[in-house]
Amino acid sequence: MKTEAIEKIANKLQTKKVVVYGILMVLVFISAIMVVFQVFEYRQDYRKLSTFMRERDDLNAEWGRLLIEQQTFGATAQIGTRAVTQLRMYSPPVAQTVVISLPQTPEQKK
Template identity: 30%
Template sequence: MNKSRFTPIIFLFGVVVLTLVSLFVVVQVYEFRQDFSYLQKLKQEEVDFEVKWGQLLLEQSALTQPSRLEQTAIKDLNMHAPSQNELIIVKP
Protein backbone atom coordinates (compact mmCIF):
# COMPACT_ATOMS: atom_id res chain seq x y z
CA MET A 1 0.00 0.00 0.00
CA ASN A 2 2.72 2.43 0.84
CA LYS A 3 4.38 1.83 -2.52
CA SER A 4 1.31 2.74 -4.53
CA ARG A 5 0.73 5.84 -2.40
CA PHE A 6 4.24 7.21 -3.08
CA THR A 7 4.30 6.33 -6.77
CA PRO A 8 2.46 9.50 -7.95
CA ILE A 9 4.78 11.64 -5.81
CA ILE A 10 7.86 9.94 -7.27
CA PHE A 11 6.39 10.27 -10.75
CA LEU A 12 5.64 13.97 -10.20
CA PHE A 13 9.16 14.51 -8.83
CA GLY A 14 10.60 12.78 -11.89
CA VAL A 15 8.53 14.96 -14.24
CA VAL A 16 9.67 18.12 -12.44
CA VAL A 17 13.32 17.05 -12.56
CA LEU A 18 13.01 16.08 -16.24
CA THR A 19 11.38 19.44 -17.01
CA LEU A 20 14.13 21.36 -15.24
CA VAL A 21 16.87 19.37 -16.97
CA SER A 22 15.14 19.91 -20.32
CA LEU A 23 14.94 23.66 -19.75
CA PHE A 24 18.59 23.69 -18.72
CA VAL A 25 19.56 21.88 -21.93
CA VAL A 26 17.53 24.31 -24.05
CA VAL A 27 19.22 27.30 -22.37
CA GLN A 28 22.66 25.74 -22.84
CA VAL A 29 22.04 25.05 -26.53
CA TYR A 30 20.81 28.62 -27.03
CA GLU A 31 23.91 30.06 -25.33
CA PHE A 32 26.15 27.74 -27.34
CA ARG A 33 24.59 28.94 -30.59
CA GLN A 34 25.03 32.56 -29.58
CA ASP A 35 28.68 31.96 -28.66
CA PHE A 36 29.30 30.01 -31.86
CA SER A 37 27.76 32.81 -33.92
CA TYR A 38 29.99 35.33 -32.14
CA LEU A 39 33.03 33.12 -32.78
CA GLN A 40 32.21 32.94 -36.50
CA LYS A 41 31.90 36.72 -36.59
CA LEU A 42 35.31 37.10 -34.94
CA LYS A 43 36.89 34.65 -37.37
CA GLN A 44 35.48 36.64 -40.30
CA GLU A 45 36.89 39.83 -38.79
CA GLU A 46 40.26 38.10 -38.46
CA VAL A 47 40.22 37.20 -42.15
CA ASP A 48 39.22 40.77 -43.05
CA PHE A 49 42.07 42.16 -40.95
CA GLU A 50 44.56 39.77 -42.55
CA VAL A 51 43.45 40.93 -46.02
CA LYS A 52 43.75 44.57 -44.96
CA TRP A 53 47.20 43.87 -43.48
CA GLY A 54 48.34 42.35 -46.78
CA GLN A 55 47.07 45.37 -48.67
CA LEU A 56 48.88 47.72 -46.32
CA LEU A 57 52.13 45.77 -46.72
CA LEU A 58 51.83 46.04 -50.50
CA GLU A 59 51.13 49.76 -50.24
CA GLN A 60 54.10 50.25 -47.93
CA SER A 61 56.32 48.35 -50.32
CA ALA A 62 55.17 50.49 -53.23
CA LEU A 63 55.63 53.76 -51.34
CA THR A 64 59.12 52.96 -50.09
CA GLN A 65 60.67 51.99 -53.41
CA PRO A 66 63.76 54.12 -54.13
CA SER A 67 62.35 55.41 -57.41
CA ARG A 68 59.16 56.51 -55.70
CA LEU A 69 61.14 58.29 -52.98
CA GLU A 70 63.32 60.02 -55.55
CA GLN A 71 60.30 61.22 -57.52
CA THR A 72 58.65 62.56 -54.37
CA ALA A 73 61.85 64.32 -53.27
CA ILE A 74 62.23 66.01 -56.65
CA LYS A 75 58.58 66.95 -57.05
CA ASP A 76 57.48 67.91 -53.55
CA LEU A 77 60.73 69.02 -51.89
CA ASN A 78 62.51 70.47 -54.95
CA MET A 79 65.57 68.36 -54.20
CA HIS A 80 68.21 67.44 -56.74
CA ALA A 81 71.43 65.47 -56.91
CA PRO A 82 74.39 67.69 -55.96
CA SER A 83 76.74 68.82 -58.67
CA GLN A 84 80.53 68.55 -58.38
CA ASN A 85 80.73 72.15 -57.15
CA GLU A 86 78.21 71.45 -54.36
CA LEU A 87 80.05 68.42 -53.00
CA ILE A 88 82.14 68.87 -49.89
CA ILE A 89 84.41 66.02 -48.88
CA VAL A 90 85.28 65.90 -45.21
CA LYS A 91 88.33 63.92 -44.20
CA PRO A 92 88.66 62.61 -40.66
Protein backbone atom coordinates in the same frame (compact mmCIF):
# COMPACT_ATOMS: atom_id res chain seq x y z
CA MET B 1 -6.01 -6.70 10.58
CA LYS B 2 -3.40 -8.12 8.30
CA THR B 3 -5.30 -6.97 5.24
CA GLU B 4 -5.59 -3.48 6.64
CA ALA B 5 -1.85 -3.37 7.32
CA ILE B 6 -1.13 -4.73 3.87
CA GLU B 7 -3.47 -2.16 2.30
CA LYS B 8 -1.82 0.61 4.33
CA ILE B 9 1.62 -0.48 3.15
CA ALA B 10 0.35 -0.76 -0.41
CA ASN B 11 -1.13 2.76 -0.17
CA LYS B 12 2.15 4.11 1.23
CA LEU B 13 4.06 2.41 -1.60
CA GLN B 14 1.61 3.78 -4.13
CA THR B 15 1.99 7.27 -2.66
CA LYS B 16 5.80 6.97 -2.67
CA LYS B 17 5.72 5.82 -6.29
CA VAL B 18 3.55 8.78 -7.30
CA VAL B 19 5.83 11.20 -5.44
CA VAL B 20 8.97 9.66 -6.96
CA TYR B 21 7.46 9.71 -10.46
CA GLY B 22 6.36 13.32 -9.93
CA ILE B 23 9.83 14.34 -8.79
CA LEU B 24 11.39 12.51 -11.75
CA MET B 25 9.01 14.22 -14.18
CA VAL B 26 9.87 17.63 -12.72
CA LEU B 27 13.59 16.85 -13.02
CA VAL B 28 13.14 15.72 -16.63
CA PHE B 29 11.23 18.92 -17.40
CA ILE B 30 13.94 21.07 -15.75
CA SER B 31 16.59 19.17 -17.70
CA ALA B 32 14.73 19.80 -20.97
CA ILE B 33 14.46 23.52 -20.20
CA MET B 34 18.21 23.68 -19.41
CA VAL B 35 19.00 21.96 -22.73
CA VAL B 36 16.95 24.57 -24.57
CA PHE B 37 18.83 27.38 -22.79
CA GLN B 38 22.21 25.76 -23.52
CA VAL B 39 21.39 25.43 -27.23
CA PHE B 40 20.27 29.06 -27.31
CA GLU B 41 23.51 30.23 -25.67
CA TYR B 42 25.55 28.03 -28.03
CA ARG B 43 23.91 29.58 -31.08
CA GLN B 44 24.52 33.09 -29.79
CA ASP B 45 28.16 32.29 -29.04
CA TYR B 46 28.57 30.71 -32.48
CA ARG B 47 27.12 33.84 -34.11
CA LYS B 48 29.60 35.99 -32.19
CA LEU B 49 32.44 33.66 -33.16
CA SER B 50 31.46 33.87 -36.82
CA THR B 51 31.40 37.67 -36.60
CA PHE B 52 34.84 37.74 -34.98
CA MET B 53 36.23 35.34 -37.59
CA ARG B 54 34.89 37.52 -40.42
CA GLU B 55 36.43 40.56 -38.75
CA ARG B 56 39.72 38.67 -38.38
CA ASP B 57 39.69 37.76 -42.08
CA ASP B 58 38.99 41.39 -43.02
CA LEU B 59 41.83 42.58 -40.80
CA ASN B 60 44.20 39.97 -42.28
CA ALA B 61 43.31 41.15 -45.78
CA GLU B 62 43.90 44.77 -44.78
CA TRP B 63 47.20 43.78 -43.15
CA GLY B 64 48.28 42.14 -46.42
CA ARG B 65 47.40 45.29 -48.37
CA LEU B 66 49.34 47.42 -45.90
CA LEU B 67 52.37 45.14 -46.19
CA ILE B 68 52.27 45.47 -49.98
CA GLU B 69 51.97 49.25 -49.63
CA GLN B 70 54.91 49.32 -47.22
CA GLN B 71 57.02 47.27 -49.62
CA THR B 72 56.11 49.64 -52.42
CA PHE B 73 57.21 52.69 -50.43
CA GLY B 74 60.31 50.88 -49.22
CA ALA B 75 61.22 50.02 -52.79
CA THR B 76 61.08 53.72 -53.74
CA ALA B 77 63.63 54.58 -51.06
CA GLN B 78 65.73 51.60 -52.05
CA ILE B 79 65.71 52.71 -55.70
CA GLY B 80 66.87 56.19 -54.66
CA THR B 81 69.65 54.75 -52.52
CA ARG B 82 70.86 52.47 -55.30
CA ALA B 83 70.75 55.33 -57.83
CA VAL B 84 73.04 57.40 -55.62
CA THR B 85 75.43 54.61 -54.61
CA GLN B 86 75.69 52.48 -57.73
CA LEU B 87 74.96 54.93 -60.56
CA ARG B 88 76.34 58.06 -58.83
CA MET B 89 73.17 59.98 -59.65
CA TYR B 90 72.40 63.14 -57.71
CA SER B 91 69.93 66.03 -57.72
CA PRO B 92 71.45 69.06 -59.45
CA PRO B 93 72.01 72.20 -57.37
CA VAL B 94 69.63 75.13 -57.77
CA ALA B 95 72.17 77.04 -59.85
CA GLN B 96 72.13 74.28 -62.48
CA THR B 97 68.33 73.96 -62.54
CA VAL B 98 66.35 75.67 -65.29
CA VAL B 99 62.55 76.01 -65.12
CA ILE B 100 60.76 76.26 -68.46
CA SER B 101 57.20 77.54 -68.50
CA LEU B 102 54.90 77.21 -71.48
CA PRO B 103 52.82 80.15 -72.66
CA GLN B 104 49.27 79.95 -71.41
CA THR B 105 46.38 79.62 -73.83
CA PRO B 106 43.22 81.76 -73.38
CA GLU B 107 41.35 78.68 -72.07
CA GLN B 108 43.95 78.07 -69.34
CA LYS B 109 43.79 81.70 -68.15
CA LYS B 110 40.14 81.28 -67.16
